[in-house]
Amino acid sequence: MWLCKSSDYAAMIMVFLSDHTDRVVSSTEIAKQLTITQPMVMKLLKQLARARLLVAERGNDGGYCLARAAELITLADIICAVEEDLALMECASQHSACQLESRCHLRLNWLVINQVILTVLRRINLCDMQHPLSLSDLLQGNTTDLCCVSENKKEEPA
DSSP, rough: OOOOOOHHHHHHHHHHHHHHSSSSSOOOHHHHTTTOHHHHHHHHHHHHHHTSSEEEEOOOTTEEEEESOOOGBBHHHHHHHOOOOOOSSGEEEEEEEEOTGOOOTHHHHHEEEEHHHHHHHHHOOOTGSSSSHHHHHHHHHHOHHHHHHHHHHHHSSO
């Protein structure tokens, strides 16, 4: 599976916005801070907003912000918003046109592997992406939103 550069940029944008939840952020600021071209940023912001991951505020002081809490937005959400189809192999895609599909015994395995990848991407949220991930934690399903957990602890009364 080769994810497009768009998926990488979209994840960067979403993590950047998760660091700036106190305000709306303009597309110009996002492009400048992340050194991504303005047209690419605009395209991705539209796709992410269409997928209801972002909210667009119009006007002079307008910009973008997360549509919901960072811990509720997963990598799978982001990638699926910008990728046409998320499949490791052609036969695992929604619109498979593989000539060998009818006589290949690997298709079911690729479908399972594809589901495993999607499952892991659904476990990783924006908070998880703000710090280094541990392979062992991911494989065991232990993605305890460290930054979100520490933020929530600050808010709890003593």
